[in-house]
Amino acid sequence: MLSELRDLDPADERFDAKMTVLIENVRHHVEEEEKAWFPEVRKAMGRNRLTELGEQMEKAKKKAPRDPLAVPSADR
Secondary structure: OHHHHHOOOOOOOOHHHHHHHHHHHHHHHHHHHHHHHHHHHHHHHHHHHHHHHHHHHHHHHHHOOOOHHHOHHHOO
């Protein structure tokens, strides 16, 4: 969806519809993570392991590309 929007002029009649779909997909994904996945992960991993994982993610974030489409697998 991002690669389609990247190449689409905001004035294009399809832009708003595609953006709406993207927004709904992200909202659904976030809700699913917060209500289903995260509680299970918290139970399975425990506070110490989650803290350690969070620290590792903060370090990795500094090296991560700013453009999500810069990741080769994302531009499909």
